[in-house]
Amino acid sequence: MSLSKTVRKLQVESPVPADIDIANSVEPLHIAEISKELNLSPTHYDLYGKYKAKVLLSVLDEVKGSGDGYYVVVGGITPTPLGEGKSTTTVGLCQALGAFLDKKVVTCLRQPSQGPTFGIKGGAAGGGYSQVIPMDEFNLHLTGDIHAITAANNLLAAAIDTRIFHEASQSDKALFNRLCPANKEGKRSFNDIMFRRLKKLGIAKTRPEDLTPEEVKKFARLDIDPDSITWRRVMDVNDRFLRKISIGQGPDEKGMVRETGFDISVASEIMAVLALTTSLADMRERLGKMVIGNSKAGDPITADDLGVGGTLTVLMKDAINPTLMQTLEGTPVLVHAGPFANIAHGNSSIVADKIALKLVGPGGFVVTEAGFGADIGVEKFMNIKCRYSGLTPQCAVIVATIRALKMHGGGPEVVAGRPLDHAYLNENVGLVEAGCVNLARHIANTKAYGVNVVVAVNKFSTDTEAEMNAVRKAALAAGAYDAVICTHHAHGGKGAVDLGIAVQKACENVTQPLKFLYPLDVSIKDKVEAIAKSYGASGVEYSEQAEKQIEMYSRQGFSNLAICMAKTQYSFSHNASEKGAPSGFKLPIRDVRASIGAGFIYPLVGTMSTMPGLPTRPCFYDIDLDTTTGKVIGLS
């Protein structure tokens, strides 16, 4: 077999140039060429410029009968604040599989938020010679999915406050007359979305005039308890001053001031819905049943109760189609959804993975990344994403760095923006060996799902042979299928060929079925405790507020949902400074919230910031447009 026609040979330089310079040095192929290699015809996608295309969900209907490729998830050990190169490894592995090992392969990645891109972190297209291009389009608007989420989320927010406002000044009858106005012939009628509410209320009548005054009141007055509202507004900007605000202070809003706040857009439940949905019809149902708070009587109020579920779906109808891009070496990438990895599940979309698995077909590979450490990302990949998708992974890659292992072994604190301690720049096999307890627990936890685990050591120039051998030894001892040293950052796919071979073997030799950590049909607390044990906790402590919420969600009929822990990524425990593999601690649950449309309950372990801030000198200082060439400069 000859290599795919789109494969591009890289000219690698040393030392590795800046990411944007590497990205700009390669002329991307027209995305139609990438599509063609995946056997997609122009009816299967919509172009968005020359280098991006939205693959239409309808492709799934066409390929329904064909077989799936291998399904590989990339997780990581507990990271340092600098990140250990999980996205880069995901891209590098795919470049190896596609450009060197002649496999059909699709990389599935999350769409990054624009907030961090302009703040501290910079972009998320991978790095060095393992990147998605065009890197600026990947990091900026892409094909507008996050903007669609922002628009939908905020329309729902406006609908909530406006409804409370209008209910406050109108009688039941006036409200009802406005909701079901008479037409020219004096006839009233319910429309489709109103029948959803009538059904929920158990009112079987179909003509507005047949409702009793009591039913009119039940139907027309949502009676939302302002203190119960959990729906916040969102913005795809790091705007810390919006974390806590008071709204409604204008004279026309008649003193109906309320405290609320903004989250960053990727923290919206609508992002989680996008990532977990499987069809337009399913998305319509999920968006409609999102709960925004309770009525004063304690009943959950949904988007459909507010009459807006259909419009939310219309706003999201294009966003459900994943975006096709390419790597530096010309292999295909599907970018789709990027839910927060703590209050949500941190994995790219089910539909992208499903489409990709069909497109690569049997013997091909789909590599998808799970955000944060494997304790969070892989756990949620398995118990939430795979449970809802019905897909079965064969292999999990766990990315480790010598740097992070040294930190877990007792090395000094690693702080973003500060120079690294010399312990991290010089050989110290002892620290590495000690830190492997963290890797070992991630391996054991991940293996328990029934997949083969391959450890990828993302090599830095300062890492030594002895250090890397120590990791390999520890990984194999902990039950890894293989452990491989990778240099894809410096060498592109060529640097991850060994990893590609190991992953292929791991996929071909699975012996176990997929096993979840917990069944859905046990109590919320049983599920939380199963996850806590995987962290090394000896038990769970619930705050009074958490107990109250669990009781409420159980009463409302939501106890059979999956659990999505909102926990720090910097430790197995709730305490970010506890490195290695802590055990015997009690995991404290401060509060419990729910994303009913997305389909999970999320216990808060500690305080999660859902709106980042900007530093004194944000990345944006360096970014500009070369107005002669139209090229973006300074993006990192």
Next chain:
Amino acid sequence: MSLSKTVRKLQVESPVPADIDIANSVEPLHIAEISKELNLSPTHYDLYGKYKAKVLLSVLDEVKGSGDGYYVVVGGITPTPLGEGKSTTTVGLCQALGAFLDKKVVTCLRQPSQGPTFGIKGGAAGGGYSQVIPMDEFNLHLTGDIHAITAANNLLAAAIDTRIFHEASQSDKALFNRLCPANKEGKRSFNDIMFRRLKKLGIAKTRPEDLTPEEVKKFARLDIDPDSITWRRVMDVNDRFLRKISIGQGPDEKGMVRETGFDISVASEIMAVLALTTSLADMRERLGKMVIGNSKAGDPITADDLGVGGTLTVLMKDAINPTLMQTLEGTPVLVHAGPFANIAHGNSSIVADKIALKLVGPGGFVVTEAGFGADIGVEKFMNIKCRYSGLTPQCAVIVATIRALKMHGGGPEVVAGRPLDHAYLNENVGLVEAGCVNLARHIANTKAYGVNVVVAVNKFSTDTEAEMNAVRKAALAAGAYDAVICTHHAHGGKGAVDLGIAVQKACENVTQPLKFLYPLDVSIKDKVEAIAKSYGASGVEYSEQAEKQIEMYSRQGFSNLAICMAKTQYSFSHNASEKGAPSGFKLPIRDVRASIGAGFIYPLVGTMSTMPGLPTRPCFYDIDLDTTTGKVIGLS
């Protein structure tokens, strides 16, 4: 000559079906076919799906030498709250020119805000058999330009509050060290955007270490006066509860609470910049010099002072390319920018018009719409848009309805959502004749710019022959070049053929050069008074606040900008209930603000709402997605 290949014959039904049903009944052509008819090759545009393409600004360089087509602006008389069909007439006229009169024609329209689409008003793609399709794509995300504006606007807002926050807790030196950090070799440097600030401050030094402590302070400490901040956040949603808010109430923001608010996105200065810019380089300069407020010493602080002008340009780099769509009869449409018509200038973009004029070439037609009545829309089209573009229109169409003329003649109040009084449904020539004073003043004002004025009477089924004759007579008496009855809503382009012929003659027989209402190099007050006179005012009254602001802007060197009046569209005067052609009143100026990047000063005549609200039963109740076909239903 044969008609353009893309022309499509309409099957017209009576009575006219709902807009969305007409729109959905026609299968749009692939936009590549529309492009081809305009002699655009695939290198000239980026596809966004099958029915939208962004025409690249670089097209302008290629066609630099060729001639322009005729340039027609569509304005209206002072409208009722129901609207008089200006967009519909714009589209109908173009369908007539392109599909029946065999002319090269491009319609230039504003992109509608999504807020009103889901609120009361519904979409803005025209109506009946004169529409832009696909109507749902036109009304919803389009190609993401408004989303880009939202993102850019709010990044700047976040940069302002964060900068104040960081300056509050850091010494001059610490601030400077963070802004110009030392690299690995201990060397500091200024980057490009910092040199802009240094230049503004008159500091000629190039090495950070050469700055005196006084210069370090001047450079690093913007010292923004929180009370002077005019930059607000935006959202493309009708969210009245965000009109006035308090931000910074989170514990981490240390009590730096500030009152501010959100406007709807199309009210952002960045939208006005997009509409008035002429190139990437020009946009970069305009975005950088947008003023967000003053320092405590009273100096204007710009986006570039905050280090973010380059990033704003990067966020807007695709938005600068207009979006190509099509009418129901297959003629091309460029949709681009949609600034508010009161606090901004309410006209679609200069770049779209420029590209269109070259694409149609000599003998072809570009028809562009000016928002609100001609007193506002056409005045700003001439004195702001044409002044900055250097383009010269030949003809202005003024759209009138019998309904609106009756209102101006003394008919009862017209209220959206309430049934029309019988005066509007039965013949009443007297009311029509009396109302023509409004039309006559719009004609006289518009003629004064040197263009020929054609009146288009947008006919409703209840209008009578005698009423229409009265309008024709009055229009010609007031100096109109012609006055024509149109039925494009019911018949498509066929219903506007007479209008097309009249417009063609008007364009071919211009005798006057373009004359502005005021020169730029007089005082702010002189310019305001020139405009006030065109309204019929006998003079202007300034509030104390307005006087203060005029003094400040003059002192800051901004008095040579154009004037953009923020006045009600419902009267020539400041009082919406004064119909007809009021005169002799004093025009009150409550406040004066400025959009320095866009290039105008805007006096506020009364209170302008820049954030609409939602009604009790918003349009969104009727909108849903048919999840089987993927089609939008219920959009109006």
